[in-house]
Amino acid sequence: MSTNRLPTQADDFPAWYVEVVKRAELAEHGPARGSMIMRPHGYAIWEHTQRALDDRFKATGHENVYFPLLIPMSLLEREADHVEGFAPQVAVVTHGGGEKLEEPLAIRPTSETVIWHTYKRWIQSYRDMPLLYNQWGNVVRWEMRTRLFLRTSEFLWQEGHTAHATSAEAQEEALRMLEVYREVAEDVLAIPVFKGRKSAAERFPGAVETYPIEGLMRDARALQCGTSHFLGQNFAKAYDVTFLNADGQQEYAWATSWGFSSRMVGATVMAHGDDAGLRLPPAVAPIQVVIVPIYRSDEERGPVVGIAERIRSDLAAQDIRVRLDDRDQHRPGFKFAEWELKGVPVRIELGPRDVAAGQVVVAERTGGEKVQLAIEAAVAGMRDRLASVQHALYADALAYREANTHDITSFDEFAAGVEERGGFWRGAWCGDATCEAEISELTKATIRFLPIEPEDPGGVCMHCGKPGTEIATWARAY
RNA sequence: CGGGGCGUGGCGCAGUAGGUAGCGCGCGUCGUUCGGGACGACGAGGUCGGAGGUUCGAGUCCUCUCGCCCCGACCA
Numbered sequence: 120m121s122t123n124r125l126p127t128q129a130d131d132f133p134a135w136y137v138e139v140v141k142r143a144e145l146a147e148h149g150p151a152r153g154s155m156i157m158r159p160h161g162y163a164i165w166e167h168t169q170r171a172l173d174d175r176f177k178a179t180g181h182e183n184v185y186f187p188l189l190i191p192m193s194l195l196e197r198e199a200d201h202v203e204g205f206a207p208q209v210a211v212v213t214h215g216g217g218e219k220l221e222e223p224l225a226i227r228p229t230s231e232t233v234i235w236h237t238y239k240r241w242i243q244s245y246r247d248m249p250l251l252y253n254q255w256g257n258v259v260r261w262e263m264r265t266r267l268f269l270r271t272s273e274f275l276w277q278e279g280h281t282a283h284a285t286s287a288e289a290q291e292e293a294l295r296m297l298e299v300y301r302e303v304a305e306d307v308l309a310i311p312v313f314k315g316r317k318s319a320a321e322r323f324p325g326a327v328e329t330y331p332i333e334g335l336m337r338d339a340r341a342l343q344c345g346t347s348h349f350l351g352q353n354f355a356k357a358y359d360v361t362f363l364n365a366d367g368q369q370e371y372a373w374a375t376s377w378g379f380s381s382r383m384v385g386a387t388v389m390a391h392g393d394d395a396g397l398r399l400p401p402a403v404a405p406i407q408v409v410i411v412p413i414y415r416s417d418e419e420r421g422p423v424v425g426i427a428e429r430i431r432s433d434l435a436a437q438d439i440r441v442r443l444d445d446r447d448q449h450r451p452g453f454k455f456a457e458w459e460l461k462g463v464p465v466r467i468e469l470g471p472r473d474v475a476a477g478q479v480v481v482a483e484r485t486g487g488e489k490v491q492l493a494i495e496a497a498v499a500g501m502r503d504r505l506a507s508v509q510h511a512l513y514a515d516a517l518a519y520r521e522a523n524t525h526d527i528t529s530f531d532e533f534a535a536g537v538e539e540r541g542g543f544w545r546g547a548w549c550g551d552a553t554c555e556a557e558i559s560e561l562t563k564a565t566i567r568f569l570p571i572e573p574e575d576p577g578g579v580c581m582h583c584g585k586p587g588t589e590i591a592t593w594a595r596a597y
Numbered sequence: 598c599g600g601g602g603c604g605u606g607g608c609g610c611a612g613u614a615g616g617u618a619g620c621g622c623g624c625g626u627c628g629u630u631c632g633g634g635a636c637g638a639c640g641a642g643g644u645c646g647g648a649g650g651u652u653c654g655a656g657u658c659c660u661c662u663c664g665c666c667c668c669g670a671c672c673a
Contacts, residue, residue: 453633
């Protein structure tokens, strides 16, 4: 049955990843270059993530809006840094209705441009702000290289775009939303992340500051899991968005933008998966509990499935997402393996022996022994059990990250370490972009983040030996 | 854009000197099975990515073309 086996993570992590995504029926490649078809099991993970984010957006005073997918080229090209950063990855529509268009239309790679073009009409006074808007949608970026979920040419995300009357308020907003991202990554997806600030080289085109959350995948490579940007007045200036402040002065509006994408479905796979396949955090698992009935004959089937159905409805009544796998065409062993591959957090096995004893066998995807429990106890304790699996996944990922986060004592040690072991490497840096580029060139690692508030590293730059001005955390990243 | 690879039943692949397409999985029916990826019998399913060309004859040779995947540089 070798065709059913997955590659192991250690053999080739990217191959393992692609196999799991396809075999667990999360997604597959789409017909167009770098595109992706998300299947129900994968999309549901995104839906639960969306809901968690959206609830928090609402709780922090945000409202949802929707802006157009197609953006006239001339509109896209107003903010100089923004154009320079995005031009290479913009897909353009040149024809419509069978005719060549007079002006090509860009398919949005992000929506700052249309939105700030519009905000000009919505903002006259400081009393019109803050504008706390979010958009759920899709964007297209023509990347050279794609990877399912992590970097497809089209992806799903939310993008928040806020306008403020003061710099301080916008800064505060950018950090508030960064904290929302941290919370969703850690509490919902069970992926521990570092919050930080990007170096100038890694900043979003057009931003004054970019604040990322950075996670570590199971192969010790880093992944940017979400970003929040303080845009200063750059977009307000490019799109001429001014307002009258309380002192009667005309001023440019202050902006933030922040995004979190379907990439995080891939991150969840990469952060928690093992050689048996997915391990999904209960908070986003499309199926939290699966019940596998076991029987040898029709006489056994009746009572077993009858009790299984009762358990199913008792769990569903507690708002637990539960599936009774009563398919006749597969035997239990097959089902165990399949649901493990798909990452279901908890499995209940129920056979004739259990029916006779009034019990079930419960297994957690995170490991440990199967346990036998009275049916009532298993049902009553299920919410706690799911919470404990959620916590176990986070604890695992955190332990892994801590074991793979190092303080740099010398450049050579860092260069060798990041090559052999990957992981995060933290140390003093001079703050010079040329030095940063040299280090990246030599190590293939990039600065993932700096502390949000600059800190004196109290030492010299590991590479050039000049006085350190920042504590930089480096890693090889996806 | 550089480097590699691949397009043949739904999926994964084989196809050796050019002779009219095969294997595994999956799928359908029936039977035996069912507590860690079951087995048997029968069966359905293919314009070999596309277009030209060479040849009596092309999955195979030649030319052109389209597409995808992987590795790098760019990025959520």
